[in-house]
Amino acid sequence: MIEFPQKGIRNEDIINQLNAMKSMDADWKNARIFSLVFNAGNEVKEFAEKAFNTFINENSLSPFTFPSLLRMENEVVAMMINLLGGNADTVGNMTTGGTESLMSAVKAARDYARENKPEITDPQLVMPLSAHPSINKAAHYLGIKTVIVPTDNCSVVKPDDIRASLNKNTIMLIASAPSYPHGIIDPIKEIAGIAAENNIWFHVDACVGGMVLPFLKNAGYHVPDFDLRIPGVWSISADIHKYGYSPKGASIILYRDDNLRKYQMFAYTEWPGGIYATTSVAGSRSGGPISASWGLIKYLGFEGYMRLADTAMKAVKLLQSGINSIPGLHVIGNPVSTIFAIGSDSYNIYAIGDMMKSRGWYLDSQQKPPSLHMTIMPEHIKIVENFIKDLREVTSKVAGLKEGEMGGDAALYEIINSVPDKRESTALAIQFLNDMYKVGK
Ligand SMILES: *Cc1c(COP(=O)(O)O)cnc(C)c1O
Numbered sequence: 001m002i003e004f005p006q007k008g009i010r011n012e013d014i015i016n017q018l019n020a021m022k023s024m025d026a027d028w029k030n031a032r033i034f035s036l037v038f039n040a041g042n043e044v045k046e047f048a049e050k051a052f053n054t055f056i057n058e059n060s061l062s063p064f065t066f067p068s069l070l071r072m073e074n075e076v077v078a079m080m081i082n083l084l085g086g087n088a089d090t091v092g093n094m095t096t097g098g099t100e101s102l103m104s105a106v107k108a109a110r111d112y113a114r115e116n117k118p119e120i121t122d123p124q125l126v127m128p129l130s131a132h133p134s135i136n137k138a139a140h141y142l143g144i145k146t147v148i149v150p151t152d153n154c155s156v157v158k159p160d161d162i163r164a165s166l167n168k169n170t171i172m173l174i175a176s177a178p179s180y181p182h183g184i185i186d187p188i189k190e191i192a193g194i195a196a197e198n199n200i201w202f203h204v205d206a207c208v209g210g211m212v213l214p215f216l217k218n219a220g221y222h223v224p225d226f227d228l229r230i231p232g233v234w235s236i237s238a239d240i241h242k243y244g245y246s247p248k249g250a251s252i253i254l255y256r257d258d259n260l261r262k263y264q265m266f267a268y269t270e271w272p273g274g275i276y277a278t279t280s281v282a283g284s285r286s287g288g289p290i291s292a293s294w295g296l297i298k299y300l301g302f303e304g305y306m307r308l309a310d311t312a313m314k315a316v317k318l319l320q321s322g323i324n325s326i327p328g329l330h331v332i333g334n335p336v337s338t339i340f341a342i343g344s345d346s347y348n349i350y351a352i353g354d355m356m357k358s359r360g361w362y363l364d365s366q367q368k369p370p371s372l373h374m375t376i377m378p379e380h381i382k383i384v385e386n387f388i389k390d391l392r393e394v395t396s397k398v399a400g401l402k403e404g405e406m407g408g409d410a411a412l413y414e415i416i417n418s419v420p421d422k423r424e425s426t427a428l429a430i431q432f433l434n435d436m437y438k439v440g441k
Helices: 013-022 042-054 067-083 098-116 133-142 159-165 188-197 213-218 258-264 288-324 349-358 378-382 384-399 410-418 422-436
Strands: 091-095 124-128 145-149 170-176 201-205 235-239 251-255 266-268 276-278 329-331 339-344 371-375
Touching (some): 067 091, 067 288, 091 098, 091 288, 098 133, 098 170, 098 201, 098 251, 124 133, 133 145, 159 188, 170 188, 188 201, 213 288, 251 258, 339 349, 349 371, 349 410, 378 384
Parallel strands (some): 170 201, 201 235
Antiparallel strands (some): 091 251, 339 371
16 A cells, blocks of 8 residues: 655655656657647647646636636637637637537537427437547436447448437437547538438537648648538537647637527536536636637647648648558548548558557557557658658568467457447446556556
8 A cells, every 4th residue: 555645755856756757658749649649849838838837726717816717718719719610609618628528518408408398308419430439428427318320431420320310309419520530520511401400409529620620721621611600510619738739628619609508507506605607517627728728829820720730731641641552551531631540451450559569659549440540740740751661560560470479459359349238348448447547556
């Protein structure tokens, strides 16, 4: 057992220990990872840290005590409304991340349905399989059933399949721009049409795309409409802590108007501690993500973000042609943004990921189909050649291995997918978490 320390140690030793632990982690600063930390280089990072630290201790729970945070949150939302095609009626809030933005949107849709469609007693939410699991989590927390629409191997959901999944209990449709696993933009316009015909709440999850697609479009890449410019879109989420390059804790949720947003809010007026009212799930929130977001949008501006998106896209094109030139490997589907996945018809792709890891490249394993995830950031432009060289070598090594010698996550996915009852595979994953979050394991 580790004891709570009796005496404090007031010297640099602790910071040295922290840095020593950090040195064991994945090397994101040298663009060795393809998820989790959005890296636009040192200059942007140092500015973001300064802007973050300016309000690191302030608490945006009370806009009366810290009016500066209220002002900055409203201004960030206003700038994002402008970016994502909103108008004078559009409103929104900052949240601590994509998960909270989606939780807020699903809660709003649920409470909207409770008030406006009281005949619905078994609320359901329709979404493609490729949509983000934070939506499943929100539905689970909020007591809503999910109806998952299958996505084929290219992960493009068919609008007719969406239509066929609706019933009298459907309260909400969600689609992604783009989806996280393969970077594929769902047919937003068509789905918005289906939602409008049936008077159903339609949320666009642009958590990862909201701060890159508008800039790619302006840089001349083909990007279909995905945002509030499409009339059937009732709400949209975008994470500033992804391609907005803020440190973690920053996202936005926008609604067509106040009448939709009001269902997101919570208020309790009887508390002895005062009237308690919050916009989203979190209570106390650091001001850091708000000041960092506000600062970064002003620091980079449309042109700065466009330059970064263009650089990331150049890396994407080089990486994709490099990958497609390696026999047996291919880019999955037809991604149009800065996210894609590597698949293989010939080799165990998980073994390739495993061997890349031993060379210091961290690629997350994905399933359905088996693939390796690539979220590309501007800093990846520096590693294209080395990465492709290693990937080529690793692929030819894996080609020479026998099934038993491969390792990687293949066995894990085999176990999970061989369990017929999803409750059982869910229990396995939860058991894994229970075991992992213990000292000494
Ligand atoms: C990242 C992501 C989310 C969840 O966001 P968090 O910030 O991790 O909570 C939701 N949807 C999509 C498409 C995402 O990429």
